[in-house]
Amino acid sequence: SQTIHQWPATLVQPVGSPLSLECTVEGTSNPNLYWYRQAAGRGLQLLFYSVGIGQISSEVPQNLSASRPQDRQFILSSKKLLLSDSGFYLCAWSGRIGNYEQYFGPGTRLTVT
């Protein structure tokens, strides 16, 4: 069966510090991968998605970036965090053929102070 991991679960970082959030998927190959941010426990904002290694599409211009160095690894980064980067970050994967739904990781709660 497939599983998706995210870490860390919670993170408190000062403004201006760097960020690295990691997401890995097990039990599937060549997944589509997604990063979302959820503010105030409500709507999801798609940040990045990837259909393959090194292929990243950005949905919102901001100080965040994403990378996919391996097939099942997706990393969200920032060089300098802003207060507005606080939120709940969710990674998700979906299959290429057959299953169109997304499967979400447990999330990372980021607080920028």
Add this chain to the structure above:
Amino acid sequence: AQSVAQPEDQVNVAEGNPLTVKCTYSVSGNPYLFWYVQYPNRGLQFLLKYITGDNLVKGSYGFEAEFNKSQTSFHLKKPSALVSDSALYFCAVENRGYQKVTFGTGTKLQVIP
């Protein structure tokens, strides 16, 4: 462009009563439609999807949804609500083949004992 509307910020229903959570969508092509549920401080969990075929789809935990093309709706339903159904529910749409999903803003379901 594609969009999803969940017109109710919150739905309250008594335990044992039927529940409906509303969703309407807008997409230029043929849609894939999804419902997800989120419990506090957790990632989203997939409930059900409409891809093609029968307009009434059944999913996890006794939930079902009806695809109505003429009304561009995909309302989530359950015949008898449980207190454990209390959570945040998201409707989502994908323009077929584009691999990018748009989520609604979520509806909080409160089942009252």
